[in-house]
Amino acid sequence: MTRMPAAKRREQLLDTAARLFATQGYAGATTSQIARAAGVTEPIIYRHFASKRDLFIALVDRTGDDTIKLWEHELRSAPEPAERLKRLIRANPMVGHKSAGGRGVYRVIIQAMTEVEDPQILDAVARHIKMLHTFLVDEVGRAQDSGHVSKRFTPEITAWSLIHMGLGYGVLSAMGVIQHGIDQKGNHVQDLIGELMLGERYRKQQQQAQQQQRERHGPGASGEGGEKVENG
């Protein structure tokens, strides 16, 4: 249909593929589906990627870079380590906003483990996870050094538990398990991990935030635990 410079087309294909892989899985999404959704024909895909697997791996890699960028952006305005950690806890990349613009990308990583038999894909995912872990270890370490975060656990362990929780949360969200992660009072698992790590400090800040929230919106139960934007 519409002409496009190669680089742009490639990005668009990745975007489209992200959406489809995320909803159908790797084996479930077909190349013709992807092509159609991108508004082109199949051979275009093979002009830009050697194979379907190649496309998928490219997507995993791009998602990794995106995530790091997202985090860095999220943290830009927060120099103080404990505050930075708090923001990371609240900004779980694994929970995509699947709405509109198409940032549901992260579900791809979760889908990737479908291909447990494919070493190349596994490798891409493992690299990705380790990159996230390294990033978090660094942040946790600095937060601990600042004195506001307990040194009871090593940064490695703390970072892993953050990844595990974030991933678990992301998986259930991706599966559409509704109301997971919250209780009837509206408490959220994010608060648990935040409070456990940051202690009193986190709780007070949360209470303030909730207060402000109540003042903006009317009072009411905060339904939908699964598909909340940017939470986890």
Place this chain on the structure above:
Amino acid sequence: MTRMPAAKRREQLLDTAARLFATQGYAGATTSQIARAAGVTEPIIYRHFASKRDLFIALVDRTGDDTIKLWEHELRSAPEPAERLKRLIRANPMVGHKSAGGRGVYRVIIQAMTEVEDPQILDAVARHIKMLHTFLVDEVGRAQDSGHVSKRFTPEITAWSLIHMGLGYGVLSAMGVIQHGIDQKGNHVQDLIGELMLGERYRKQQQQAQQQQRERHGPGASGEGGEKVENG
């Protein structure tokens, strides 16, 4: 080849399918693969299950029942609530022993989210997760009532965070991400959540266990993060 009563064949097919779905994913594992691995021909599958999806859903359901049974068995000899909770933390069903007997079953649940577009499968998985959550809420509640576990968080939230962590851990294990969940000193994320919830009590028991381990095997590096426990 060998004849088999229907019920037994059905179970065998479920076992085989579990193994293949777990490694190949839902769309990735084919009916002919499953049949061949089970030592029969394809139509046999369709004698026992209406469709591939039907087989998969049956598997999800059976896995749910198995997990509850496993947990109940694990807890049989532990009447004391805090001890029961501790055992649950250490016995994560999502981490399958894929060896021998075929208990790698749980990866199926993780794979299930591949089929995000299929409402029937999603439904089966959501039911499953909620069943596990209900079970855990009950246990956490009793542990809290016993006075040994902090009531800082509701049983619902605590149970969700256990599920999130367990699931995240399981996903990374299934993907073969090596060395996740531990640090150089050999500390484990399980210890983190256990200690956070059960406080001093958990740590002492762990130290005892590690002590015994050291006495059995040679000496190894051991870590101490020593700081005051915030839990009551």
Place this chain on the structure above:
DNA sequence: TCACTAACTTAGTTTACACTAAAGCTGCCG
């Protein structure tokens, strides 16, 4: 031992997958 039931196979059908050869456009530079 015969016959009946139920487990099982053979041999397909239809559909759709990943991937490709070759030719058709379209806009850009001289």
Place this chain on the structure above:
DNA sequence: CGGCAGCTTTAGTGTAAACTAAGTTAGTGA
């Protein structure tokens, strides 16, 4: 205007998926 670089399409290929009609074999009870 003319040519050409390279994006895009048409029209396929071979393969393998889910699923099935109809027949074959084996155990079981009278």
